[in-house]
Amino acid sequence: xxxxxxxxxxxxxxxxxxxxxxxxxxxxxxxxxxxxxxxxxxxxxxxxxxxxxxxxxxxxxxxxxxxxxxxxxxxxxxxxxxxxxxxxxxxxxxxxxxxxxxxxxxxxxxxxxxxxxxxxxxxxxxxxxxxxxxxxxxxxxxxxxxxxxxxxxxxxxxxxxxxxxxxxxxxxxxxxxxxxxxxxxxxxxxxxxxxxxxxxxxxxxxxxxxxxxxxx
Amino acid sequence: xxxxxxxxxxxxxxxxxxxxxxxxxxxxxxxxxxxxxxxxxxxxxxxxxxxxxxxxxxxxxxxxxxxxxxxxxxxxxxxxxxxxxxxxxxxxxxxxxxxxxxxxxxxxxxxxxxxxxxxxxxxxxxxxxxxxxxxxxxxxxxxxxxxxxxxxxxxxxxxxxxxxxxxxxxxxxxxxxxxxxxxxxxxxxxxxxxxxxxxxxxxxxxxxxxxxxxxx
DNA sequence: CCTACCGATCGGTAGG
DNA sequence: CCTACCGATCGGTAGG
Numbered sequence: 001x002x003x004x005x006x007x008x009x010x011x012x013x014x015x016x017x018x019x020x021x022x023x024x025x026x027x028x029x030x031x032x033x034x035x036x037x038x039x040x041x042x043x044x045x046x047x048x049x050x051x052x053x054x055x056x057x058x059x060x061x062x063x064x065x066x067x068x069x070x071x072x073x074x075x076x077x078x079x080x081x082x083x084x085x086x087x088x089x090x091x092x093x094x095x096x097x098x099x100x101x102x103x104x105x106x107x108x109x110x111x112x113x114x115x116x117x118x119x120x121x122x123x124x125x126x127x128x129x130x131x132x133x134x135x136x137x138x139x140x141x142x143x144x145x146x147x148x149x150x151x152x153x154x155x156x157x158x159x160x161x162x163x164x165x166x167x168x169x170x171x172x173x174x175x176x177x178x179x180x181x182x183x184x185x186x187x188x189x190x191x192x193x194x195x196x197x198x199x200x201x202x203x204x205x206x207x208x209x210x211x212x213x214x215x216x
Numbered sequence: 217x218x219x220x221x222x223x224x225x226x227x228x229x230x231x232x233x234x235x236x237x238x239x240x241x242x243x244x245x246x247x248x249x250x251x252x253x254x255x256x257x258x259x260x261x262x263x264x265x266x267x268x269x270x271x272x273x274x275x276x277x278x279x280x281x282x283x284x285x286x287x288x289x290x291x292x293x294x295x296x297x298x299x300x301x302x303x304x305x306x307x308x309x310x311x312x313x314x315x316x317x318x319x320x321x322x323x324x325x326x327x328x329x330x331x332x333x334x335x336x337x338x339x340x341x342x343x344x345x346x347x348x349x350x351x352x353x354x355x356x357x358x359x360x361x362x363x364x365x366x367x368x369x370x371x372x373x374x375x376x377x378x379x380x381x382x383x384x385x386x387x388x389x390x391x392x393x394x395x396x397x398x399x400x401x402x403x404x405x406x407x408x409x410x411x412x413x414x415x416x417x418x419x420x421x422x423x424x425x426x427x428x429x430x431x432x
Numbered sequence: 433c434c435t436a437c438c439g440a441t442c443g444g445t446a447g448g
Numbered sequence: 449c450c451t452a453c454c455g456a457t458c459g460g461t462a463g464g
């Protein structure tokens with residue numbers, strides 16, 4: 001595919017200061033971003049299966065064949081949405097490099113950050129439940145994602161255990177399964193009634209119950 | 217509505233011993249039950265929104281207008297499915313009369329029983345996430361259901377606390393929120409990979425971590 | 433990026 | 449309980 005040719009409006013210096021895209025592809029990339037955001041929202045609202053390309057396209061002000069020009073099909077749009085969210089998460093937490101107790105603190109921070117972005121919470125909550133079905137296009141994605149997440153948290157618990165920081169009888173891997181489950185379950189209650197639950201506080205309190213010394 | 221008139225086949229004594237329905241309404245009630253079971257399964261597989269009345273009807277071997285003869289519309293079918301499951305649950309656990317530690321043991325039993333009925337687990341897991349959307353027809357149902365469940369579990373924790381059976385620093389209500397969240401989150405991981413998680417064992421271990429003495 | 437269209441499928445109703 | 453149908457909506461494609 002050839003780069004988009006510059007048109008008069010986009011090279012007009014008076015407009016160039018007001019509108020972001022100055023060279024080829026930039027406009028297309030911005031449009032892609034708009035579509036991904038709208039898709040994230042709608043997938044979170046009604047799930048993947050019930051979301052329509054027409055509704056997403058309408059929210060960004062284009063036709064649905066226009067949307068399909070940017071993403072080959074509905075499944076590819078879903079894959080792009082998930083990849084887009086992973087990029088963001090990796091950039092913020094995955095590469096934080098924290099280990100042991102520091103990693104648990106980062107986990108609590110992640111939960112607190114999620115509470116400030118309900119759209120993301122909805123996306124994962126609704127899609128993970130929907131993807132429970134083996135035929136769902138994101139089934140493998142979530143299966144692998146949980147395996148990786150649980151393994152990572154288990155490693156942090158094991159590290160804390162090695163330093164004697166874990167209460168007696170706490171198994172690192174089982175504790176990891178439970179922490180991840182707790183985070184997911186809290187999201188359901190929180191989305192149903194946000195005044196009822198403080199997700200980050202609950203996760204922190206749960207973790208403190210597993211540690212010899214509270215996270216602080 | 218008038219009761220169904222008995223027809224020759226149903227009053228034939230030779231058949232009456234083989235086929236269940238002997239008097240009016242019985243056949244209709246059996247059909248309703250069939251429909252509710254098929255709807256439970258499909259709602260669990262793809263959620264309420266993506267489930268079609270035609271698919272449910274086909275699984276029972278009738279037409280979809282035939283299904284609508286038993287249930288006025290799709291929303292009423294959903295309400296009937298939820299009420300049907302509540303009846304079952306109340307009959308088995310709600311009225312068990314257990315309190316305090318006994319109630320927690322009954323909770324672990326409930327989780328173990330759920331692991332033997334994946335269809336029910338799927339139903340609640342998928343529908344509760346879907347019903348997170350305020351416009352969902354089951355939104356209020358799940359909102360109220362969680363409020364009731366959390367309150368009931370909190371009461372049991374409070375009772376245990378009054379007898380000094382709760383570890384120091386454990387708040388009955390917060391502990392209840394977390395136990396319910398844990399159960400929900402475990403279901404997602406279990407449905408994604410049933411070999412990875414023992415739901416009942418995890419709930420029991422979690423509870424033991426809150427109690428002065430293990431449930432035993 | 434658009435309009436126009438494809439075949440398939442949806443919940444619900446008419447009428448028996 | 450059925451067939452036949454309604455208007456609406458779906459993902460995707462043709463062709464520009």
